[in-house]
Amino acid sequence: MVKFHTYEDLPPEEQSAFLEKQGMTENEYLKKRNANLKKASPFLNLEDMTPEQRKEYDDRQARHLEILEKREKRMEEQSTQKEEIEKARDKYLDKLNMEIEPVPNHYIGKVQFSQEIVDEINEHIDSTRDSAPDMAAKLVGQLKNDAKSSQVDFDITTEVGQQVKTVFDSIGSAYLQQGYNRKSIAECFEIWTNHAYAGDYNPLHDHGARTTAGLSGFMWTKLPDCMTKQDVPEGKNFFNGASGIADGWTHMIWGLQQRRDVHRLYPRTEEYIQPKIGLMYVFPQWMKHQVLPFFGPGERRSVAMNWAVYDSEAELRNFFTPGEWETFYRDNIKDTPADIDESQPYRVMIDGVETYIRRDIFKDEKHPSEE
Numbered sequence: 583m584v585k586f587h588t589y590e591d592l593p594p595e596e597q598s599a600f601l602e603k604q605g606m607t608e609n610e611y612l613k614k615r616n617a618n619l620k621k622a623s624p625f626l627n628l629e630d631m632t633p634e635q636r637k638e639y640d641d642r643q644a645r646h647l648e649i650l651e652k653r654e655k656r657m658e659e660q661s662t663q664k665e666e667i668e669k670a671r672d673k674y675l676d677k678l679n680m681e682i683e684p685v686p687n688h689y690i691g692k693v694q695f696s697q698e699i700v701d702e703i704n705e706h707i708d709s710t711r712d713s714a715p716d717m718a719a720k721l722v723g724q725l726k727n728d729a730k731s732s733q734v735d736f737d738i739t740t741e742v743g744q745q746v747k748t749v750f751d752s753i754g755s756a757y758l759q760q761g762y763n764r765k766s767i768a769e770c771f772e773i774w775t776n777h778a779y780a781g782d783y784n785p786l787h788d789h790g791a792r793t794t795a796g797l798s799g800f801m802w803t804k805l806p807d808c809m810t811k812q813d814v815p816e817g818k819n820f821f822n823g824a825s826g827i828a829d830g831w832t833h834m835i836w837g838l839q840q841r842r843d844v845h846r847l848y849p850r851t852e853e854y855i856q857p858k859i860g861l862m863y864v865f866p867q868w869m870k871h872q873v874l875p876f877f878g879p880g881e882r883r884s885v886a887m888n889w890a891v892y893d894s895e896a897e898l899r900n901f902f903t904p905g906e907w908e909t910f911y912r913d914n915i916k917d918t919p920a921d922i923d924e925s926q927p928y929r930v931m932i933d934g935v936e937t938y939i940r941r942d943i944f945k946d947e948k949h950p951s952e953e
Contacts, residue, residue, distance in 0.1 A: 589615070590646040594653075687849075688836060689761035691799075691864030693753055700803050700860045703885065706742045707775055707803070717774045722787045723873075728779035736773035736885065746773065754797050754889040757864045765897035765944040768797050768889035778830075778882040784873035786835070789888050791867045793938045797889035798869070800832070801862035806880025809857060828854050830876030836869050857882070892927050893937055894944035901932050 589611065592600060597608070604611055631639060695703075714734035718725070725731040738747040747770050754768025771792055776784070789798035809830045821828060837851025844850055855863070867888065876882060895915060899907050914930075924941035931937075 590642065590649050688866055688869070689757070691753070691757040691761065691862075693801075693862040693864070694858075695801065695860040695862065697860060703746070704803050704883070707736070707883070707885075710737070711775070711777070714775075721774070723776060723778075723782075723784040725776060725778050725782040725784075727781035730777060730881070731779050731782050732777045734775055734777075736775055738770070738773055743773070750799075750887055750889070753862070753864060754799075757797065758891065765894045765947065766795075767892050767894075767940070767943055769892065770887050770889050773885060773887045776882075776884045776886060778873070778876075778884075780877050780879070781875050782882075783875040786833075786870050786872040788870045789867045789886075791888055792890040793892065794936050795891035795893075796867035797864060797891065798867040798887070799862055799864040799889075800884050800886045802857045802859055802882075802884050804881050804883035805857055805859055806830075806876065806878055806882060808878030808880065809876060809882065810859075812856070814856060826877070828856075828874055829878075830874060830882050831856055832863075832871055832873050834863075834865070834869060834871045857884075890938070892940045892943070894947075895939060895941060896944040896947040898930065898932075898937065898939055901937075 589597065589600065601608055601611060606614070711732075711734055714737065717733045717735050721733050723733050725733055736746070737743045750770040750773070751768060754770060755766070758764045758766045758768055778784075789796070791797075812827060814827060832855045833852065834855060835852045837849075839848045839851045902910060918941070922941070927938040927940045929936055930939055
């Protein structure tokens with residue numbers, strides 16, 4: 583005898599999955615099914631059934647009634663449980679104080695330069711580009727597919743270079759002090775320009791630094807039409823269909839989580855960044871990033887830079903216990919000669935790590951042991 587498997591035969595979790603697949607509520611499905619049965623079944627009347635078919639029908643009806651009784655009981659239990667939860671919530675809610683505290687693992691600085699400043703920077707680059715030292719041998723960038731493809735030095739010792747460096751120093755220091763709450767400053771020690779054309783790219787890499795803590799950054803000053811006129815759709819799957827939508831974008835990576843890990847409450851660990859003229863990104867120098875190639879006429883121009891990080895003695899104090907600091911201050915700081923150049927950094931080893939200290943910054947923040 584053929585065994586009939588009906589919706590009522592399924593366990594509750596399979597019923598839910600079945601309804602979700604059908605895109606219907608239970609009432610909608612049962613109504614549609616019963617209508618179809620009336621149209622298709624030759625057994626519209628009980629008296630037309632054979633004894634075996636009638637027994638099968640009665641068994642199904644009995645199971646259906648049993649399932650309905652269990653469902654009604656479960657709904658009653660859930661309703662009772664909900665009432666108990668609501669009572670407990672009302673009783674204790676005003677006695678609870680909940681806070682959600684973010685735990686960031688790094689910060690990204692973003693600075694938008696005006697078009698006027700971008701034009702001035704581009705004008706200076708255009709006037710010095712042909713005579714600027716080539717930086718390709720020191721960098722990983724694969725900028726070679728056009729006669730104009732290049733990576734060249736941006737001289738920070740010239741008058742214009744000093745002006746740009748001063749602005750970049752302020753940006754790097756603000757990033758440290760506002761993002762990481764460090765009593766420290768950042769000093770830009772090198773700048774170069776990237777002139778990329780169709781097919782050029784920059785493989786995954788990070789930047790070096792003169793100090794243990796260091797910052798890196800880049801800003802876009804010129805983009806080809808094929809990148810500025812992109813119609814970027816909303817959603818996370820914009821790579822699908824070989825769209826080429828991210829051609830020329832910068833890919834930043836700060837971890838090794840998989841895409842599905844976001845559903846497990848892990849934070850995202852990568853970002854694809856659409857270039858924008860005049861926009862600068864600042865980040866820790868350990869952060870890996872790469873630039874994807876683009877395909878079209880025109881230049882993708884960016885300015886890249888690195889900063890050294892110098893901590894103050896006030897920041898250095900945060901790495902010691904009070905007793906350790908008193909000893910360190912007595913042995914290394916208290917009797918410093920008055921004529922010493924305080925802007926010159928000195929090196930301190932803390933837990934086997936080099937830290938570079940400048941005496942001339944945050945001098946007003948003293949510890950009682952220093953009075």
